[in-house]
Amino acid sequence: MRILWMLVLLTLAGSVFAADYAREKKWADEILPGIVVGNPVYLEQPNGHKFLTLYTPVKDAKAALVIVHGLGIHPDWGLIGVLRSQLPDHGYTTLSVQMPVLDNAAKAAAYTATFPDAVQRLKLAVDFLKAKGYGKIGFVSHSMGSRMSYEYLSAKPDPAIKAWVAIGMPISADYRKVNMPVLDLYGQNDLPDVLNNAAARKATLQGKPGSEQMQVARADHFFTDMDTQLVDIVATYLNQQFK
Template sequence: MRLAIAFCGVCLAFSALAGDPAREQAYADAIQQQPAIGEAIWLQTGEGGRFLALFVDAEKSANEQVVIILHDADGHPDQQPLIRELRTVLPRHRWASLAIQLPLREAGAALEDYYPLVGEADARIQAAIDHAIKIGAKQIAMVGYGIGAAMAAARLSRNPANVVAFAAISLPVPDSSQAGVQTLSFVKNINLPLLDVYAEADWPDVTETAAKRRVAGKENPVYRQIRIDGDDHAYRQNYPLLVKRVYSWLATTIMENQQ
């Protein structure tokens, strides 16, 4: 596997509560020992944090469209089946993919332990956007999954600069007072095209809040919600269908907004 080191500076401050660099490195080592699917690169935040990302060139374009992919809690940028499917299939449909490693907590950490890492994730998202622009991206989209979707929503509600669309997969609405996971407020404030996809048997804080998310997004004329029937949060049954929904929506949304 080719290993290119890219450094992207950012000026954003992030949470003092850091993740688990040792777990991130273990994932990075395992990923780089596997046969190449794309290119492993290292990005860096303005605070000096270095993290792995996996880049796949678009097959039918000059990488002018780049999608940044954010994995779920306790995951990594080549997590199977969904993240790998997204990052390898979207490039067949004109979108180069940049799947990034989000901050992790220790093994066995509860979901709520990830909430304070939103600030650290924000710095990584900025580094990914900077890198996409550096390689010539004219349009940047985001696809987030689970906690990755919540982290993307937090970012885009505050700063949507340089992002043209956001697909949120299994976007949770935690019962928490922590500022970083006020999902309904984030959805209400996002004016970008927003695809809200969830599974029929998803996490309770996804399925039970679907109607609330629709209400939060009602002022956004380009908000759409889709339920994937016959599957749960892992999407092991219908992940090809889910990925098709994402690239079809991106193609339609970008085309309509260019007219």
């Protein structure tokens, strides 16, 4: 009987924390009519689920960038929309990816159950860009998207990935586990988890070529009213990596 109950609980947990595909579709239905920059492209996972990406190619691009949003939102939201649509002006193709989302009431801790799904999507995004002929790829991620990117990048993925800008990383990620240069970027007025773990993250960047940590004065977790400064910081760092 105990084993039976454990199986029931595991089944319920899986149903509670499975990616909410209906919510993904709702996001897509809301944002696609207003997309001006970029083109919608659906990539398909092995389970048959097709997830939205927003692809903005640039002729003679310096590199292609996978753009990864935060908790429970979509690939054109807020600062992610700014980055995916403005970094092409700096010579970068962008592919902004719909990451797994849960129910609106789900807490950040619940999202760890979606990490295998997230890693799979990021690999498919990289494969898509490589199939388009891009031999140099970077990552630009925010908040929960930085955690998801860490899960993928710390597993030593495709060597075509040459740089990562991790914005608002909320954990003490060990950047020694990733094999590319990292910019750990956060705001002076960021979330407590981001600020409290900043020193630990910085310690893992020591001696890592091309890597640095940067705190931006007056910035909050979302770089509110600082779009131009955020894009300039990210582009300047990427330009150093993709010379």
